[in-house]
Structures are given as structure tokens and as C-alpha cells.
Amino acid sequence: xxxxxxxxxxxxxxxxxxxxxxxxxxxxxxxxxxxxxxxxxxxxxxxxxxxxxxxxxxxxxxxxxxxxxxxxxxxxxxxxxxxxxxxxxxxxxxxxxxxxxxxxxxxxxxxxxxxxxxxxxxxxxxxxxxxxxxxxxxxxxxxxxxxxxxxxxxxx
Amino acid sequence: xxxxxxxxxxxxxxxxxxxxxxxxxxxxxxxxxxxxxxxxxxxxxxxxxxxxxxxxxxxxxxxxxxxxxxxxxxxxxxxxxxxxxxxxxxxxxxxxxxxxxxxxxxxxxxxxxxxxxxxxxxxxxxxxxxxxxxxxxxxxxxxxxxxxxxxxxxxxxxxxxxxxxxxxxxxxxxxxxxxxxxxxxxxxxxxxxxxxxxxxxxxxxxxxxxxxxxxxxxxxxxxxxxxxxxxxxxxxxxxxxxxxxxxxxxxxxxxxxxxx
Numbered sequence: 027x028x029x030x031x032x033x034x035x036x037x038x039x040x041x042x043x044x045x046x047x048x049x050x051x052x053x054x055x056x057x058x059x060x061x062x063x064x065x066x067x068x069x070x071x072x073x074x075x076x077x078x079x080x081x082x083x084x085x086x087x088x089x090x091x092x093x094x095x096x097x098x099x100x101x102x103x104x105x106x107x108x109x110x111x112x113x114x115x116x117x118x119x120x121x122x123x124x125x126x127x128x129x130x131x132x133x134x135x136x137x138x139x140x141x142x143x144x145x146x147x148x149x150x151x152x153x154x155x156x157x158x159x160x161x162x163x164x165x166x167x168x169x170x171x172x173x174x175x176x177x178x179x180x181x182x
Numbered sequence: 183x184x185x186x187x188x189x190x191x192x193x194x195x196x197x198x199x200x201x202x203x204x205x206x207x208x209x210x211x212x213x214x215x216x217x218x219x220x221x222x223x224x225x226x227x228x229x230x231x232x233x234x235x236x237x238x239x240x241x242x243x244x245x246x247x248x249x250x251x252x253x254x255x256x257x258x259x260x261x262x263x264x265x266x267x268x269x270x271x272x273x274x275x276x277x278x279x280x281x282x283x284x285x286x287x288x289x290x291x292x293x294x295x296x297x298x299x300x301x302x303x304x305x306x307x308x309x310x311x312x313x314x315x316x317x318x319x320x321x322x323x324x325x326x327x328x329x330x331x332x333x334x335x336x337x338x339x340x341x342x343x344x345x346x347x348x349x350x351x352x353x354x355x356x357x358x359x360x361x362x363x364x365x366x367x368x369x370x371x372x373x374x375x376x377x378x379x380x381x382x383x384x385x386x387x388x389x390x391x392x393x394x395x396x397x398x399x400x401x402x403x404x405x406x407x408x409x410x411x412x413x414x415x416x417x418x419x420x421x422x423x424x425x426x427x428x429x430x431x432x433x434x435x436x437x438x439x440x441x442x
Contacts, residue, residue, distance in 0.1 A: 028189065045189040045226065048217070068214045069355075074280050083280045086213050090189045091230055132280060153355050154278010 032092045034058075035102025043089035049075070050084040052092070053099065060100040060127040064156070071155035072128040075099050081135035100127045106134050110172045117168040121159035129155045133169050137176050145170070184208075184217050186226040195314050195333060198227050202331050209333065211249060211289030214281060234288070234335060237261065243340045248288020248333075252276060252300065255287055261339075265307060265365075266436030268345040272303045272363070277355050292334045294325055294381050297357040299349060301325065302376030304337065305384055306345045306363035312336040325381050343367035344440055346432035348425040349377070352412055359413040360421055364429035366391045366437045373398075373426055378407045378418060391434050398426040 027042045034056065041052050050073045053061045063085050064072035073084040076098040084097075100107050110130050114120050129152065136143060136151045143151065148169050149162075157165065186208075192198035201207050206224035210216060234247035239260045246255060255261060256273040276282055276299060290300040291311060301321075309321040314333040321337075345365040349358040361376040371389040376382030385405050389397065402422040407415045 045186040046184055067218060068281060068284075069277055071278055071280060080283055081280045082283055083214075086217055086281075086284050088189060088210060088213055088226070088228065090191060091228060093191070132278075135279075150274060151279050154280050 028090055030089055030093050032094060033096040035098055041089075045090070047089040048085050049077075049087040049089055049092050049097065052089045053084060053097070058099050058101060062124065062127065064124065064128075069154070069156065070125070070128070071132060072125055074128040074131040074155070076131060076135060079135075079138070081132045100130055103131075103134060109175060110134065110168075113168040113172040113175070114165070117164045117171065119160050119164035119168045125155060125157045129157070129165065133172065136169070137173055141173055141177055143173060148173075184219055184221045184223070184226075186223050188225045189228065190225060191228045191231050193231065195232060195335065198229060198232070199314050199333055201225055201227050202333060209292075211292070212251070212285040214285045214289075215293065215295070216289075229288075229333070242342075243338050246287055246337045246339070248292075248335055248337065249286050250288075252282040252285045252287060252290065253279060256282060264341055265339070266344040266346055266433060266440065268303055268306075268347055268363070268433075272299050272347040272349075275299070275349065275351060275355060275358070287337055288334045291321070291324075291337060292329070294329075296380045297377045298382060299347070299358060299361050299376065301382040302361040302363040302374045303345060303347055304339070305374045305376075305382050306347075306365040306372055307343050308340050308367075310338045310340075312338060322384060325383065343372075344433055344437040346429045346436055348429040348432070350421055350425065357412065360418050360425060362422065362425035362429045364426065364433045366433050371430060371434070373401065373430070375405060375422060375426075378405070379410045379412070380406070380408060391430075391437070393427055393431045393434070395423065395427055398423040398430070401426065 030043050031040050043052050062072040064070040068086050074081050075084045078096050132155050208223045210226045210228050234249040236247045237258050238245045252273050255269050262270050310318045311324050312318050312335050314335050343365040347363045349361040351358050358377040363374040365372045369388050371391045373386040375385050385401050402419050407418040409415045
């Protein structure tokens with residue numbers, strides 16, 4: 027077992043990990059239940075977290091590589107999650123909801139990187155977040171609504 | 183899933199190289215594919231603390247550290263301004279932004295995947311790989327070699343060519359059925375075919391830079407293709423001339439635009 031120290035949602039944490047553990051495994055062990063593994067093939071986006079401010083797939087990040095880094099999950103972004111979750115609910119984009127935390131983490135990364143994203147840019151940025159229920163149209167509407175809200179154009 | 187007994191954050195390239203000489207060791211780069219390979223190794227060697235994630239623009243070339251992510255390359259303004267914007271276009275269909283932020287250019291190229299969009303584009307651009315012990319090796323040679331225990335540290339892309347890429351996929355973000363990268367330079371038009379499904383290879387060089395459909399048909403006839411669960415050999419042979427035509431037309435147009 028290895029000892030790994032990193033910042034999780036603004037708090038310094040120390041976790042024990044096996045040499046072949048992923049960040050995803052460590053986060054679940056720490057009780058972070060928003061992070062899910064949906065595919066086992068590094069494809070679905072459900073395990074998305076922010077590492078040093080950038081959206082990454084926690085299933086592919088070797089746990090020892092997190093030493094000294096900052097990790098943020100949806101649990102650490104409650105205010106933003108509430109606003110974005112409201113947009114998703116309003117547009118009927120929530121069905122089974124399993125993919126939502128990973129999608130939301132990537133949308134929040136998009137909002138920082140390209141707050142004025144076009145429809146094409148939204149689709150391209152979120153292509154790695156798979157949803158088997160929605161067909162994506164309602165999600166796109168919700169994302170556009172959230173980006174506009176975040177930019178202060180629309181008041182919730 | 184991959185299984186390791188020890189995980190070493192290498193402090194120097196020499197340390198990583200020494201550890202990697204044992205068959206029981208493996209280098210971990212982006213870990214996107216490696217994690218799924220079911221490998222059982224004694225030691226995993228991590229290169230992420232060695233400063234190999236930089237992209238440097240020199241007067242005559244770009245030097246990309248092997249741990250730079252595909253997303254770093256795809257969004258690098260200098261790289262995209264120089265080669266007809268080919269990196270943004272070529273890498274965008276690869277899974278998703280989070281995946282490309284993890285996948286590294288060195289891991290992609292060392293592995294020489296038979297489905298690689300990355301290899302096809304780099305081959306079209308006179309790329310050289312830098313290996314820790316062997317030094318610089320032309321990518322066209324490296325593509326034909328067996329995996330060895332040296333460490334790929336950098337990728338060097340000389341300036342001077344304009345490129346374009348076309349691919350066909352069963353669905354967006356899937357592995358490609360076929361990739362064609364084309365480039366034009368002082369020696370004319372070069373065409374590369376990847377995901378045949380086999381390692382990418384140069385199929386034509388020094389051609390006149392024009393959209394010669396008959397020539398592309400002839401190239402497809404003499405190129406080796408294979409079948410897998412995504413497509414048959416026959417399908418790939420039929421699609422190849424179309425991709426070559428589109429890639430050639432696009433890179434010739436991009437070249438003219440850059441010169442204008």
C-alpha cells in the first residue's frame with residue numbers, strides 16, 4: 027500500500043492506495059459517491075473529475091500520480107451543481123440520472139474554458155459523456171441555458 | 183485491468199530507463215489503453231514528473247514532449263497555425279475531451295496502434311521521434327520496428343508541410359475504420375493510410391499535388407488492407423480512394439491558403 031496526499035474539494039486528505047489503483051477507486055474509498063464507472067473502457071465520461079482545474083477521467087489516472095494535486099468532484103461544487111442541475115431538470119434532460127455527475131463536471135469545465143460556446147462547440151466538448159436515455163438534445167438545451175446563466179445573461 | 187506490485191514516480195530519465203530494462207516493468211504514459219490490457223507487471227514506471235509535457239516551437243520545428251496530451255497538441259495555436267490546422271481536425275474525433283486530456287502523444291506513438299489517427303498525421307509530416315538512448319529516429323522507420331525498451335522522450339515535427347486528414351467511423355468518437363493523412367511540401371504530395379487495420383504507412387510520396395482520382399484508385403489496389411469487426415478488407419479498399427481524394431484536395435487548398 028502507498029500513502030497519497032492530495033487536496034480533495036479544498037481539504038487536504040491522505041489516502042492509502044495499491045500500486046495499481048486508479049484515482050476513481052481512491053475517491054470511492056473516500057466516500058465520494060458522485061464519481062461512477064460506467065464503461066470500464068475509458069470512454070463514458072461518468073468518472074469525470076477536475077484535476078488542477080481540468081476535466082479528466084478518474085478511472086484512467088493512476089492514484090500515485092495524484093500526490094500533491096488538487097482534485098475536485100461534484101461534492102465540492104454544490105452551488106454550481108444546483109444551478110446546472112436545475113437547468114437539466116427544467117429541460118427534461120434527467121432520466122435515469124446515472125451519467126449526470128460526469129456530464130456536469132465536464133459542463134462546468136466547458137463553462138470555464140469556453141463560456142460562449144456554440145452548439146457545435148458544446149457537442150464537440152461533451153462528446154465523451156455518453157448518455158443512453160436522453161438523445162442529447164435536452165442536454166444541449168440545458169447546457170446552453172446554464173452557460174447563459176453563468177454569463178449573467180439570464181437570472182435563475 | 184493492469185496489475186502492478188510497485189508504482190515508481192521516476193525522478194530522472196536514467197532511472198526510468200534502468201527500471202524499464204526488466205521485462206517485468208512497464209512505462210505508464212496516459213494509461214488510457216494500458217489500464218485495459220490486463221498486464222501483470224512487477225513495476226510501473228511513471229514519467230509524469232520529468233517535465234516531458236512541454237511543446238516548444240523552434241525556428242524550423244516543433245518539439246513536443248512525449249507526455250504532452252493529445253488535447254495539448256490539438257489546442258496549441260502555433261502547431262495549428264503551421265500545419266493547416268490538421269491537429270485540431272485529426273484529434274477531435276478521438277473519444278472525448280477528457281480522454282484526450284489524458285492520452286499522451288508519446289504513449290500513442292510508442293504503442294503504434296493499428297487504429298491510430300495520431301500516427302497517420304505524424305507520418306505525413308516528416309516527424310522524428312527522440313529515444314532516450316538511440317537519439318533521433320525517423321518516424322517512418324520507427325513505425326516498422328518492434329516495441330523495445332528505450333524511452334520515447336520527444337516528437338519533432340519539422341515545419342514546411344501542410345497537411346489534412348480524413349477518416350471514416352461507424353459512429354462519432356469510435357476507433358476509425360480508415361484514416362488518410364495527406365501533406366504537401368517541396369517534394370510534392372504524400373499520402374498515409376492508417377487503421378487499415380494495421381500500423382499507419384506511407385502509401386505514396388513525391389506525387390504531383392493534384393487530385394488524381396485514377397492514381398488514388400491504383401494506390402488503393404496495391405495497398406494491404408485487412409478485415410476486423412468494424413469493416414472488411416474490401417470495404418476499406420473501396421473507401422480509401424475517396425479519403426485520399428478528399429485529404430489531398432483539402433491539403434492542397436490549405437497549402438495555397440497558407441502561401442496566399
